[in-house]
Every structure is written in structure tokens, then in C-alpha cells.
Amino acid sequence: MPTEAAFSWPREFVWGVSTSSYQIEGAVAEDGRAPSIWDTRCRMAGKIANGDSGDVACDHYHRYPQDVALMRELGIGAYRFSVAWPRVLPRGRGQVNEKGLDFYDRLIDAVLAAGIEPWLCLYHWDLPQALDDLGGWTNRDCAGWYADYAALIARRFGDRVQRWATFNEFSVFTLFGYAIDWSAPGVTDRDAHLRAIHHVNLAHGLGVGVLRDLLPQASIGAIHNRQVVWPEQDCDADRAAAALLDEHWNRAFPDPQLLGHYPPQIAAAIEPYVRGGDMATICRRLDWFGLNHYGPIFAKADPQCTWNFAWGEAPADAPRSALGWPTWPAAFRDELIDLSRRYRLPIYVTENGAGGSDSVGADGAVDDPARVAYLRDYTGALREALQAGADVRGYFVWSLLDNFEWGSGYGPRFGLVHVDYTTQQRTPKTSFGWYRAFIRDARG
Template sequence: MSATPPPYPQGFVWGVSTSAYQIEGAAAEDGRGPSIWDTRCRTAGGVVNGDTGDVACDHYHRYAEDIALMKGMGVGAYRFSLSWPRILPRGRGAVNDKGLDFYDRLIDRLLEAGIEPWACLYHWDLPQALHDLGGWASRDSAGWFADYAALCARRYGDRVKRWATFNEFSVFTLFGYAIPWAAPGITDRVQHLRAIHHVNLAHGAGVDVLRALVPQASIGAIHNRQVVVPETDTPENREAAALLDEHWNLVFPDPQIRGHYPPRTAEAIEPHVQPGDMARIARPVDWFGLNHYGPIFAKTEPERTWGYGWGNAPAAAANSEASRAVGWAIFPDAFREELLTISRRYRLPIVVTENGCGGSDAPDAGGAVDDPHRIAYLKTYNAAMRDAMALGADVRGYFVWSLLDNFEWGNGYGQRFGLVHVDFKTLKRTPKASSRWYADLIRQARAGGA
């Protein structure tokens, strides 16, 4: 590609992303109810080191400080999630006013800082009380979600115009219902299929609610998409990769945007589909949210629920200089190709809602946090995004994961993805070198020089 790609388009959105359970803390404060992740954290072996989100980054109390950090970086948008159990402690019924009030304060402070709020309704923290009623394996879950979405839309829709229904559908359904790496930790084919379909129904209902209740709403959904490659080129691994590709990349955006399930899944899911369901799922959206980190290497694992598992990247890629710097194999070309594939397949504007890398960043003797591996990763992936845009991908925004080091689900606090370092004992925030690099990129892009 050209060494001097065209400028970013007018209005390109620069942001950072977080999620409620990963940063808020205050898990049992001001009326919040337990979520399936509170339960997971208290299940033996559920999370590395027995870590929990009880305190996390204490964003619930320190949100003003975190907004000031965003403003200092120059970001124009903040993608966060609303905590269903903070707003509705039992998932339905009695509303928790203190929970609603927290997001009022957060949204108002963001707007005062000139930062646009992008609200995601669901980022994995299903109220435990709803899981006890069947969770996403119950068809009733679509109605529960629609009622929750309506409550949020009525409360915040006067100020929040950018909405996402769900974050990473495939991750929380696959790892929650087929491969037990996340809450609720179930391994059952039928429940996995039911969860896929009911979450799709919930998405469609959520889109309709937001469209009806929020004037000038811009609505999308956030999908994790990574090319799935056989670990080695054998018939068994190719078949494993093909099925994982459907479950990971296709079973949510295809029905939501194209109106049908992909072929392998369509037959299996048919017993759970009722007349009119596909029309309820395929509701018009305004943008496609993409979370992307790198490819998946699949291999056959007959003992797994669906017969596939995660393999290893090729040794040459894993041992490249760039990959060694980040700590995992990186494939910026796969990011470029994913953006182009999405553009061709779904014909929607794309917002990169997550991209970033982990590390074990720590302050030096002087208190500074240098993270050259993250800067190298972000540079490389931004260059790949620019190449995709030059080739026709309609990318409208880019959000780094994440603003803060946080609770990284099953990995606990062992991986740090933030542009800002958090001391989890003192909760002190320290902007890393990457935060200054990102601020410079934003400033140059707005000036037309990036």
C-alpha cells in the first residue's frame, strides 16, 4: 500500500472502550444484584488466582478521574456498558434508582467533557436471578432483555444516541454454554444452540425498542470476528475450523443482517426456531461493531462439546520480532482482510469497537510506565486499517481496548490491556507511554496529518 494513505474521513470517531464488570467494582454497593460473573468468581477454578470484580478499578467512585484521563487523551467517544444487575438487581421487576443515578452522573460528566457516550446494553453480566430462571437458554430471555433495553432507552435516550445491543455474542455464548471458559460454565450442545437463537431474538427486540424510544438513535451490535485457520492442514482440522468459523464469526451477524443462519448451524438450530423468528432477528442497524485481535487456529478435539478446540499459531509467526514484542502472534494483514470481508459481506459502515494488546506493564523506578510493545501493536494495526480503508472498507471509528488495566475475565488481573496503568492495591492511575502515543495520533489525524 501507499506510504502516505489518504487522511481519515471527516468525523472519524476516536475512542476507548471498557465494560461495567471489568472496571466498576462496587459489586455489592448501592443495591446492585449479583451477576453470573460474581458467581463465576466464587466458583473454584473459575478465575485465575480467585480474582474477582468486587473492586476492579473502582470506576464506580472514580469515574470523574477516568473521564479526565480520557479528556487529556483527546478521545471523542467512550464506549462503556450498562450493568444490568446494577439497574435491575434481579434482572426484572424492581428498579434500583441508585444504579440508574450512577449512569446519569457518568453520562452527564462525559458530555460536559465533550466526550460522546456510546452505551452497550450487555457485556456479559447477566443477572444471576435470570440465569436461575434459565438464562439465555430460556426463550423468555428475549423479553427480559427488551424490557431492560426499554428502561435504559427511556432513562438515557435524551443524551445517549449511540447504542449497541450486545458485545461479542459468540464469546459469551460459546464459552458460557459449550466450552466452559466463562460464566455460566455450561457444556451442552442444545443449551448452546438455544442461547445462540435467543440472544439473536433479544438483539432484534433491543433494536426495535431503541428505534422506537430514542430519537435519532444510531444503533449497532458488536461482533468479535477473526479468521479461523486449521492448526495443520488435515481433513479433521479443516472440518473443525469450518464449524468453529460458523459459531465464532457467522451465527450472529448473518441472521441479524442477512436474515439466515449459516448452513451447518441452520440445520442444528431449526428445532428452536419458531415462525416469524428470522424477521424478528433481522432488524435494520446503522453500523457494524468489530472487535478484533488476531486469527484463531483451530484443531480437532473430539472430547469437546462440538469437537473443535483452540490450536497454536505457526511457529514462524509466533517467533517474529513483532510477535515477541507483544507476547503473542500478531497478524495485521488478517485485520485488514477482516475489514474488507465485513464491508463486502454486510455492506454497513464499520466501527472498530475493540483493538489492543495485553502485557505485564509495570512502573519503573521513577513511576513511569513504558509499553513499547503496545505502541508497536497499535501502529501496526492502525496501518492495516488505513490500508483497508484505502481499498474501500468504510471504517468510521476506532476504539482502543482498553482505557484502563482491568479485570480480564477468566485471566483475572494477570493481563494488562490499558492505556492507563492501574495499581490494583492503591487504585492509582498512571497513563502509559501508549496513552501519549494515542493522543498524538488523534491530534495528527484531526489535523489531517496522520
């Protein structure tokens, strides 16, 4: 294996940052945008920490030129963002909202003008509420509604966008939205969850087909969260819980999409919902694999939960981020190596980062040494994976900005840039400078 001193990052390696529409845009009722399932959830008592919502978020809808200028200052080569489905199709289908499309025209043009490549993700959890009223992802028709939406976006932006992702973190929004009440729409039903898994997979396959037909030169991928799942206790019950959570968390979507079959325990449960030809629709050629990874997961048996598993606790002496999440850079390295062997696609790390409670100091600076240490350790693990032969071609930090963190509201801060949510003042953190210097050095 080459020594660290001898290592050079590949010349074409992509360095970037990621965001998502509902987490930063705000302007939820402006210029024709209609509610999403997250707007609805934010109005349910007790569902979001501190009663927070994405109503204003980072006001990126109005302040995107400032945010693009920050990206340019950072020196990234790519920016991964998502389109808000209810901003461009307020009812989820039918009448198009031109003002919503115009916003993304302006954003994409600004990103390109800054010398940055736009990476467009079609779905980052904000399903139009109008479609959820019709059953949302539990309704098989939702796959077709998604395909129509994908066609609209491809036709509008395909002349400027080369990189496309169908979905972000399939298993998170289906598991937390339909089996564990941690996300919108907040259903806890095994049948609904199985239907959502299969219909989202169908939507992905139909979306890939639409993109291939309309944009034959496009580079198409999908973004999966994957973390090793370990049992909380060394006992049969927790080992069984970890094995089943691993299927739901790590394999329920990439296995059917790339290997043509569901993992064994899910396959048996989901069989009643699979129709002839479905697996051929789902399993379509992709150009890359997007990986979101933060740290390992611990599982425990819990018969009160929908699938008899629950999130467990990491060992008391486990290394942790400032937010308290367990961190294991070696598990990140191993995941990259295993993914490269299992699915044989180029890998782009589309999210990696650390949360904290960063604040502006008396000197006006935001010092976040824990995040710098995390990024240093995890890019070191990335380097080790490359040295071991993993086909990794890019790395995106989550996130450019502090933002709305779903059920946790505005408490956790993941950004390289601090956002004062009262004044919307942006302040680059120490980690911003670290990542800028790291990218410069990596490019030689």
C-alpha cells in the first residue's frame, strides 16, 4: 500500500458540498409553492424540536447569490442541491408553476457562472401534501406521478445539468416516515411501509428511464445512506434486530436497484406487493452510487416497534461527534471498500459531516475544532479506501450552511457556514477555511 506521503488525490476527484430544498430555501408560501408533507408535520404539536419549521430556514430562496458566492470562495467543484417538488408542481401533478421553475433557472445559472457543476437531486423528502392526501408513497400511482415530475425537471434543466440523482436516502424517509414516527408523514404501519419501499423503488426505476430517454448523455445515480449496523448487546435478540435493520437501512433499495432482488427477509414480506415486470423496471443501469455516511448504528430488539427492532445505544466509551453521534472512520473506510466490491459502480460520497452547537464568539469568529477533526479523520479514511482499491471519485460535505435539521429543528448545526436564523447573517467557520485549504492542497 502506498505511504501517506506518496499519495496523490486523483486529478478528476470531485470536491463539493450538499444541501436540500426544504432545509434551506424557506419561502414556503411564496410564488405559488404549495405545502409539502414537511410543512404539515411542522404544524403538528410536538413533532419538531422547539416547534421549529422550514418556513424561513436559511432564506436561500432570496439569498442564493450570497450562498453561491460562499461556494465560490470555498473553492468547490460541485454543488449538490434538490428541487422542491411542491414548488414546481404545487398539486404534485398537472399545472406547472413557472415561478418555481424560474427560481431553479436562476440558481443553476448562478452556480455555473461561479465555475461550479450543479448536481441535481430530484427528491429530498418534500412530497407535495396534495399527493400524500391521495396516499403518497403507499399509492402505487405515486411512482407514475414521480416519473412525470422527473420529466418536467429534465426537460427544463437538462441543457445545463449533467449530473442527476433520483432520490436522497430512500430508506430514511420510508423507514422513519412509515414504520417509525420520526419523519413525515408519520405513519407506523408495516403494510404501509412495505408498500412505500416498493413504490419508491418503482419510482426510481421509472425516473431513470425518463432521464435516459430525455437526456441520453446524462450521468445518473441514486443516493443511499449506508452505515454498519452493530447489535447493542452481544445476544441473539439484538443480533437478529441488527440483521433486520441492516436489510431495511442498507439493502432495501440498492439491492433491488442494482442486483435485481430484495434482501431475503424483506423479499418474503414484500412479495404480495410485487407485480410481474416490477423488478425489471426497478433494476436499471446507473452511472454512479451516491453514499451518505456519518457513523455506525447500534440496534436492539424491541417487540413494541413495527419491525421488532429499535435504535440502540453505542458503548459508553465510543468516540462521538460534538452532537453525540458515534464516529468510526474505519467503518467509513470499510463501507467504501465493500460498496465498491458489491455494486461495482463509481462511488461519490454525497454527504459526510458532523453536527455541533457552534456559536459566534466575542471576536465574531465561529471556531468548530470538533468538526475539523471529524473531517480530517474521515477524509483520511477516504484516502485509505482509495489506497485499498475502492473506486471513489468525489466527496461532498454536509453541509454548506447550518439549516433546518428535520425533527431536530435548528438545534444541531452541520454547516461549514454559521447562520444566524434571526438576522440571516452568514459567518464561515474554522471548518470552512480548513476545507478550502484541503481542497487546494488535494488539487496540487
